[in-house]
Amino acid sequence: MLLFCPACGNVLVAEEGPRCHRFACTTCPYVRNVTRKVSSRKYTTASKPPLNGEPCPKCEHPRAYFMQIQTRSADEPMTTFYKCCNAQCGHRWRD
Template structure:
């Protein structure tokens, strides 16, 4: 959290005072004693992998190809390509097994 001096508008630095911390201006004599915690930490909720790839609905209208499932060895799999890295990198191909009992997902 940044605090600014109300007198000269410079950024206040934190320094130790008498038994407490305080904000102090480097250019003028302004001092503000810190009496309680002024900030909190909050961590953003990370997205689920399915959200990043479009969720379950992303697999509704995809094509299938002859790609063997590494889990059940079914000969066909649905696929879609997504640009997951920078534009000069190739697209990542994601597969989902066509066998509805398996439904294994992997990427190339």
Template sequence: MLPFCPGCSNRLIMEEGQHCHHFACNTGPYVNNITCKVTTRKYPKLKELDDMLGRVAAWKNVNSTAEPCPKCEHPWVYIMWLKTHSTDKPMTTFYKCCNARCVHCWRD
């Protein structure tokens, strides 16, 4: 939230006083003391790897390869290559465990 001066509508700047902080107007005499501590934190929900790749539909008709899953050690995994960076960077390799109970996803 950005505070604005009620007289001239300029954005107020925060200044440090002797006993407290306050918002003050650059062009006028308006001063608003800060009387309480205001903090807000928002932690965004991180997307799952399947969300980024298009959920279950993205893994249809992909190849599988003989590579062990690092979580359950199943010997086969699905493999998919996607371009996630600019054109001069190599493609990113995504893996998903073939074991229906594990379905661990990771990238290389």
């Protein structure tokens, strides 16, 4: 969790003070003492992956989900992974 200084807008750093833990700004004298446990969670919702017209080599279904990941060095092309849209098949392959 990031906290920002209300005076100058910089990120506050956590440090241990003389009597308690606190968040302090490195550019101005702002200090915020920690009086309770500080935590937060944020859950993201998964969106549907993109579709393409690549036919499944196993069941010949005309559509598949795909994602691209850089699996090798940066000067190599990305690897494309596919998953068949047919619920009974679900075959996975890569290009």
